[in-house]
């Protein structure tokens with residue numbers, strides 16, 4: 001391989017012993033203008049991208065939810081209609097767009113400047129800006145879900161941080177110090193995003209005719225956990241052979257996804273097809289996570305989803321994962337328990353440990369841990 005920049009990732013070698021795997025920094029490969037795809041990024045046929053179909057707003061894609069109408073002050077009739085729409089899309093897709101979400105446009109623009117500012121730094125400056133990698137490889141600047149030295153790699157670089165509870169550093173220095181305002185801006189965004197998640201969790205419970213607090217009661221503001229992950233997919237020499245992010249479901253209650261610009265890339269698995277979602281301008285995406293699947297006794301299912309890459313275009317997405325504290329015990333809502341109970345009570349921390357143990361898995365492997 002060319003003169004290289006590498007993420008050093010602790011994982012297991014062929015003999016099962018811990019090794020440091022040298023994972024190429026994808027952005028640096030793209031900066032070198034590679035014309036071919038290095039072998040470690042070539043995917044097996046089965047999960048290669050070509051089986052996708054494209055859908056946009058108003059076609060067969062998931063309808064856009066208008067947050068104005070979900071507001072408690074909205075006209076009763078409008079609210080009831082929006083709740084019905086929400087129930088339908090959440091059940092059928094497990095993923096949907098929201099508009100009129102109340103996040104000021106200038107905040108989203110500043111966030112974009114911060115994120116792009118960080119990724120425009122040299123590799124050395126990024127390392128200096130972030131300070132340290134996480135002990136496990138799921139926080140900090142680098143790579144997630146590298147399990148073995150010979151694993152096929154996604155075409156992605158990442159920056160992951162814990163944004164709540166506030167000031168929970170876990171002893172890590174994962175917040176960039178350059179750009180200077182990165183943390184302040186991201187924390188402002190997280191504050192707004194969290195309000196949206198709370199409103200949605202209340203609305204989802206009502207949409208399923210449950211007590212409004214059924215899901216929210218796990219997410220006490222001072223204790224709940226917000227992890228933010230910036231996904232950067234640089235231009236890729238062979239999008240037909242590579243994957244930006246492999247098929248997975250999210251280890252969250254809800255995930256709120258923002259992307260910059262209109263370059264698509266998110267695909268959802270529905271009725272045996274990968275469906276490429278076109279982002280309406282200024283919309284955010286909401287993804288049902290594994291914990292909401294458990295709480296709703298499978299009435300809502302966390303969708304398998306993945307991200308593809310483009311030949312000449314880069315793409316950024318910001319995923320915000322919203323979760324109760326690690327000691328919380330999650331179980332199907334009691335009111336749903338009149339029929340068959342399909343999920344066991346799980347401790348958040350135990351489930352997440354399992355989730356990280358099986359990732360990168362084949363789609364929805366982790367949830368089996370919670371199935372009765």
Ligand SMILES: O=C(O)CCC(=O)C(=O)O
Nearest residue numbers: 231265266306307317319
């Ligand atoms: O980049 C995307 O659109 C998908 C990101 C995602 O699914 C994740 O980070 O969990």
Ligand SMILES: [Fe+2]
Nearest residue numbers: 248249250305
């Ligand atoms: Fe995801």
